[in-house]
Amino acid sequence: MSMKFPIERFRKAATPLYYYDMELLQQTLDKIKGSVSRYGFNVHYAMKANANPAILRRISEAGFGADTVSGGEIAAAINAGFKAEDIVFAGVGKTDGEILLGLREGIGCFNVESAQELEIIEQLALEERKVARVALRINPNIDAHTHHYITTGLEENKFGLDISVVPQMIQKCMQSKALSFVGLHFHIGSQITTLEPYRMLCERINAIQNDLEQQGMTSIKSINVGGGLGVDYDDPDKHPIADFDPYFALFHNHLKLRDGQQLHFELGRAVVAQCGSLITRVIYVKEGIGKRFAIVDAGMTDLIRPALYQAHHKIENLTGAGRELRQYDVVGPICESSDVFGHDEMLPEVHRGDLIALRSAGAYGEVMASRYNLRSLPGCIAE
Ligand SMILES: Cc1ncc(COP(=O)(O)O)c(C=O)c1O
Numbered sequence: 558m559s560m561k562f563p564i565e566r567f568r569k570a571a572t573p574l575y576y577y578d579m580e581l582l583q584q585t586l587d588k589i590k591g592s593v594s595r596y597g598f599n600v601h602y603a604m605k606a607n608a609n610p611a612i613l614r615r616i617s618e619a620g621f622g623a624d625t626v627s628g629g630e631i632a633a634a635i636n637a638g639f640k641a642e643d644i645v646f647a648g649v650g651k652t653d654g655e656i657l658l659g660l661r662e663g664i665g666c667f668n669v670e671s672a673q674e675l676e677i678i679e680q681l682a683l684e685e686r687k688v689a690r691v692a693l694r695i696n697p698n699i700d701a702h703t704h705h706y707i708t709t710g711l712e713e714n715k716f717g718l719d720i721s722v723v724p725q726m727i728q729k730c731m732q733s734k735a736l737s738f739v740g741l742h743f744h745i746g747s748q749i750t751t752l753e754p755y756r757m758l759c760e761r762i763n764a765i766q767n768d769l770e771q772q773g774m775t776s777i778k779s780i781n782v783g784g785g786l787g788v789d790y791d792d793p794d795k796h797p798i799a800d801f802d803p804y805f806a807l808f809h810n811h812l813k814l815r816d817g818q819q820l821h822f823e824l825g826r827a828v829v830a831q832c833g834s835l836i837t838r839v840i841y842v843k844e845g846i847g848k849r850f851a852i853v854d855a856g857m858t859d860l861i862r863p864a865l866y867q868a869h870h871k872i873e874n875l876t877g878a879g880r881e882l883r884q885y886d887v888v889g890p891i892c893e894s895s896d897v898f899g900h901d902e903m904l905p906e907v908h909r910g911d912l913i914a915l916r917s918a919g920a921y922g923e924v925m926a927s928r929y930n931l932r933s934l935p936g937c938i939a940e
C-alpha cells in the first residue's frame with residue numbers, strides 16, 4: 558500500500574517541496590526507542606541527514622542526542638532543544654571557531670580525528686579554562702560494501718585515526734588537565750544493507766579493547782559505533798521502518814562491552830529517509846527520439862542523490878490513477894545531463910500539471926539542496 562499523501566494540499570502549494578509524514582517519523586522514533594531501551598543503548602541522531610527544524614524538534618522531543626559535524630549543526634541542535642551534553646561533534650576539519658563554540662556550549666564530546674586536532678582542542682580548552690570531553694575516532698579498515706563515495710571506514714578514507722597512534726593519544730588525554738578521555742568512536746559508512754560489516758566491526762572493537770587493556774588503558778567509558786544502517790529504496794511501502802531489532806541485537810550479542818560501558822549509535826538515514834518525499838510537478842511531456850521525457854520542476858538541486866551516487870528513488874505519479882502505464886525518462890530542468898531521476902520508468906500516463914513523488918527522500922535530500930542555476934530552495938510541508 559502506498560503512503561497516504563495530502564494531494565489536495567500539494568495541488569495548492571508551490572513545488573518542488575519536501576513532504577514529511579510526521580506520523581511515520583514518530584512511529585520510527587518509537588520503534589528505535591523500544592528497541593534500544595531493551596539493551597540500555599543510546600542514539601545520537603546524525604543530523605547531517607536532515608536538519609529541517611520540524612524534524613529536529615520532533616527528534617529532540619523523543620529524547621535522542623545529536624551527532625553534529627559543524628558549528629552550524631551544533632547551533633541548530635541547540636535551537637531545536639537538544640541538550641548540549643547530548644551533542645557529539647565529529648568531522649576531520651573542525652575549525653578553531655567551531656571548537657570554541659563546542660567548548661562554550663559545553664557539548665558532550667568531540668570525536669577527534671587527528672593528533673593535530675587533539676592538540677588544538679587542548680590548547681583552546683586551556684585558553685577557555687574548560688575541560689573538553691573527547692573520544693578518539695578510529696578507522697577500523699572495514700569494507701561496508703556500499704557506494705564508493707559513502708564508505709568511510711577504509712584506510713584509504715580520510716576519516717578517523719590509525720590504531721597505532723591511539724595509545725599515545727589516550728595517554729595525552731590522561732596527562733592533560735584540559736582533556737577528558739571518554740571513549741572510542743567508529744563509523745564505517747552509510748546505506749549498509751547487510752549486518753555482516755557490523756559483525757566485523759564488533760570483532761574489530763573487541764580486539765582493540767583487549768589490546769588497549771593489555772597496555773593498561775581501562776578507562777573507556779563509551780563506545781560509539783556510528784550509523785550507516787540502510788533503508789529499502791526499492792520498496793519503501795514494504796519497509797517504511799528499517800529493521801532495527803536485528804541491528805541492535807547484533808551489537809548486544811557480538812560486542813563485548815565492559816561493566817558500566819555505554820554504547821552509542823549515530824543513525825541518520827534509517828531515522829528519516831522513509832518519512833520524506835520530494836513532491837514535484839510535471840512541467841512538460843516531451844517526445845524524444847525513441848524516448849518520452851517527463852520534465853518536472855524538481856532537479857538535482859533539490860535532490861542530488863541520483864546525480865551524485867547513481868541512486869534511485871521510487872517515482873510515483875500521484876495524480877495519474879486509472880491511466881494506462883507508459884514509459885518515461887523523468888528529468889529535471891537543470892543544465893546538466895546527470896539531472897535525471899529515472900530512466901524508462903513505467904508510470905500512469907503523465908500529463909502536464911501531474912504531481913510526482915520521489916520517495917525515500919527524507920535523508921540527504923532537503924539538506925543537500927543547492928541554489929545552482931540560481932534556483933529557489935525547495936519548500937516543505939511537515940504534518
Ligand atoms: C560520523 C558519522 N556518523 C553518523 C553518520 C550517519 O550515517 P547514516 O545516515 O548512514 O546513518 C555519518 C554519515 O555517514 C557519519 O559520518
Ligand SMILES: N[C@@H](CCCC[NH3+])C(=O)O
Pocket residue numbers: 605707709747748862866920921
Ligand atoms: N549523503 C550521502 C550519505 C553520506 C553520509 C555522510 N557521511 C547519501 O545521500 O547517501
